[in-house]
Amino acid sequence: MSEDEKKSACCSDHHQCGTDHVHDHSGMKLLPVIGSETAAAGAISMERLSRGAVYRIIGMDCSSCAKSLEKHMKSIAAVQEVSVNFSTGKMQIVQQGLSDEAIVSEVSKAGYAASPLSRGRGQKTEQTDGVGTRLAVISGILLALGFLGSFTSIPEPVLIVCYALSMIVGGYRPARSAFYAIKSGSLDMNVLMSVAAIGAALIGEWLEGATVVWLFAIGNWLQTNSIEKTRDSIRTLMDLAPAEAWVKQGASMVRRPVEDVGVGDVIVVKPGEKVPLDGEILAGVSSVNQAPITGESIPVDKQVGDFVFAGSVNESGSLEVRVTRLVEDTAIAKIIHLVEEAQEKKAPTQAFVDKFAALYTPIVLVLALLVIVFPPLFGWGTWGDWFYKGLELLVVACPCALVISTPVAIVSAIGNAARNGVLIKGGTFLEKAGAITAIAFDKTGTLTVGKPQVSQIVAPSDKEDEVLAIARTIEEHSRHPIAQAILAYANEKKIASLVGQDFRVLVGKGAEATIDGENYFAGKPALFSEKGVSLTAWTDQIESLQQEGNTIVMIGTSQAILGMIAVSDMIRDISVGAIGKLKAAGIDEIVMLTGDNRGTAAKVAKLTGVSRYFAELLPEDKVAAIKKLQQEGKTVAMVGDGINDAPALATADLGIAMGGAGTDTAMETADIVLMADNLEKLPHTVNISRKALQIIQQNIWFSIIVKLVALILIFPGWLTLWLAVLSDTGAALIVILNSMRLLRMKS
Missing domain, CATH: 3.40.1110.10 (Calcium-transporting ATPase, cytoplasmic domain N)
Incomplete structure (x- = not known):
């Protein structure tokens, strides 16, 4: 029961x-409906996904790349609707008459690689772009030949040919991307780097031009691979579910792709095998490890009538399971989809950074033009010197490290949380979780x-x-x-x-x-x-x-x-430990809300370590209790699992639902969902949110300081063009690597 x-x-x-x-007479678990804007956004995205196709995009290393590609695809007559997201590396497109090959070709023109995603499965794209890697290597060899040749008696025209070939080979794809970016009215890093490289060649700085192109190619390659690792940290969860299932047909069994298994089919999961699809156990008793879904490290005993999730491991007895969800609708597929949607949503910090970058880039570009034109007119140096300084400003004008400082950290943190059984529904909620100063718990079913x-x-x-x-x-x-x-x-x-x-x-x-x-x-x-x-x-x-x-x-x-x-x-065994860890994380105000009498509330509060309680509450009284905490200046999270908690969950700064692994409503509506029906992952959620905020601040300040130093060093002539490129790509890479520390954070 x-x-x-x-x-x-x-x-x-x-x-x-x-x-x-x-009392719920329907026999269904009723969960709070909170975060309606999030749910609506999810519904819109799901509708778009069902109407169009989804492609994985390789090669985007900052959000301006996504904007350029999106504008390019919108310029094609057959494309009705397109959305390119940098954080997830995905393109959703609605079009008529174009084949997959045609779409991949158009994406390639813009300088990126694309591959269609198959239905319901987390098809993992190769992280490396083979052609781009080879071009970068050849460009580097030609650059090295030219540089080493300069120490010999090789004629200068030969050296220039080496540098020019290095620029052509390494800069072909960025130049092509720059062309389509300009054509679509975008101004991304490819445009700025192409102009800088061509300008260097025009003033005879062939070595610097070739070095700029090669460093840019290497930087792109490193950034792309690093970012793809953060994106794949969640997509690899889908690989845990097997591609085929044993389907029972009468007295025999047939091996069949999971895409061809329908709702109502009976599948057999043998001991040691992974469960291929969500379903209800019809026969058999076993112990099932469902860590990929709920984050629980201890296997759960399952028997007839219990549900099992795709990707979980059947550790002992053989099970006959009636399929209840198609492959694209399994809990693990929905987790991945919702996590990627969450990663697409901008946090307040990211929105601010994007606005700042949108102002910063054109201002520095105008400054670069002024530097090129005005000083020579007034006789303050040669045209060549100031043209060179203008090119350096063009390179510094791209705020690549600053723009990716927030999204990569958010992708990493949300990905880590999902692998540990916590579904955070967006960057906004990630930031809120890191800022909470008080947590209110419903008693029944939560602490007990x-x-x-x-x-x-x-x-x-x-x-x-x-x-x-x-x-x-x-x-x-x-x-x-x-x-x-x-x-x-x-x-x-x-x-x-x-x-x-x-x-x-x-x-x-x-x-x-x-x-x-x-x-x-x-x-x-x-x-x-x-x-x-x-x-x-x-x-x-x-x-x-x-x-x-x-x-x-x-x-x-x-x-x-x-x-x-x-x-x-x-009282739940883990409640005391979870509350202790929350206090250790610096949250001193642990509050319990209950409809029980004061005697019961006092006893539970004493046993669990709750610092404060409100007893004999009706649902509307719980709302008043949350508001009282907020009026005291606290940022409040509310944790609950029942319909009587819904008003309080909606009133709190952050609503956290428990036990959402088998419940679509919880996954679709809550700000944060603890996939298992316990509190053991809540301290990890708080810690990783705070760590993410700390890393985001580190990234932002580091990016700004590097840009300011580069700007200052231009005018005394201490900054060379290749150092400007190195400062930009190097800063971006350091920001990415710093963010990736969140992937390795343990619960």
Whole structure:
């Protein structure tokens, strides 16, 4: 029985309900609908994806490349709609009449490589561009021959030919990209570098021109490969799911590609194999490692009726699984899609940097033109000297390192979180997670297990087993959650049931059965009061246990009480550890929100280490509690898993839903989703968000300082053209490598 069905059963069976949840009679798990703008954006992107084709683009090393390619593709008459995203390295296109080959050819004209993505699978594109690599190597060899030849008696025209060939070979593709960028009205790094190289040749600086081209080619190659590694950090998750499945057909099995397996088909997953598609277990019992989906390191026991996810590993028994989702709709496919969408969304810092770069580039370009023209007119040096300084300014004008300082860090951080079972829905939420100063938790199902367990048996020491045996006998015929808790406890203690008969449910009060000719009852204290049984000797204990949040089940006859069983919602084992780690991360304000009484709240707060609690809350009261925390100047995250948490989740600065691995609603609507139904990954989320903010700040300041130093060094004549290129590509590479540290951050 699902957790929500158990909660619903509270309304119709014989025990009182002691938990603070909203009853869900639909039998479905209800999750908060928050972040509607994010959900809407996701729906639009999904619609575009379904209408058009998606291509992986290789060779983009900053966002201006994506803009240039997008403008070029829009200039083609057959293209109706196109979107190129630098962060994910993908192009989505809606067009009529163009084949894949034609589209790949058009992308190639703009200087990039493209390959179509197959349906539902994370096809991993080669990270290296073979042609570009070979051209860079040949260009470098020609440059080296020219440079070494300058120390010999080789005639200068021969050296110039070597340098010119080096420039042509290494600069062919950037020049072609520059042509299409200018044609489409863009001004990217390819344009600036091409102008700088040609200008160097015009003033006779052949060595510098060839060096500029070669350094630019090498820098591009290193940047592209580094960025592709961050992009592939998530796409490789899809490779965990096998390409084929064993499909059951009658008494035989057929090996079939996962793309050809439909919903309702029965597949067989043998021990040691990976699960190829999401589905429900029809036969078999096993232990399944689902770390790629939920980040849980410990395998989960699975049996008939449980769900398994594509990419998880069947560790022991053979399973027959009824497929519930097509390959493109599996949980792992949706995680990858949603993560890539999240990586596309600009964080506030990134939006600011882009605006700054948009102003910075034209300003420096105008300054370069002024430097070339005005000083020589006033006789402050030769035209050649100032033309050279203008070329250096052109190179410095490209804020490549600054523009990629934020997106690469965000891609890396979101990718790391996803591999650890945390789905962060965009750069905005990543930044918010790093800035939170208080976290509010719903109690039931979040800090606690969300289902009742036996916490104590009150009876004479020599009668405990007898009381438990009688309780088990009466409760064996009930499906109520509290009855199931008593049965589970009896099984754990190896207490067998007695021979009983005449089982009867006393609606809203309890249940009874005849054992050895005597009528025994299990139920509320009120049941025994009605029968005239004195509770005087038990009153203090009943009140004490109820104040601590226990539900009391009395066991006895119509003449006397034999004992009582206290049942409560138990604290999750990992809650205490998670809260301790959050405090260690510097979040001192850990708040619990609950509808339970103050006694229960105080007990749970003490056991979990919560620093503050609000008790006896209705859903609207939880909103007021969140607002109170915000009015105190705190940035608040709310963690919950139920529909009664939705208003508070929406009010908080950051809404975090739990247990979204099998739930589309959670993955589509929450700001952050903990894929497993526990809190163990929340401290990692906070830590990686803070680390990402720290790295973004490092990248931005480093990029700005490098540019300022380069600008200052131009006018005394200390900066050469090739050093300007090296400062730009070198800074970009350092920024990328610094961001990639987030990929290796451990949970």
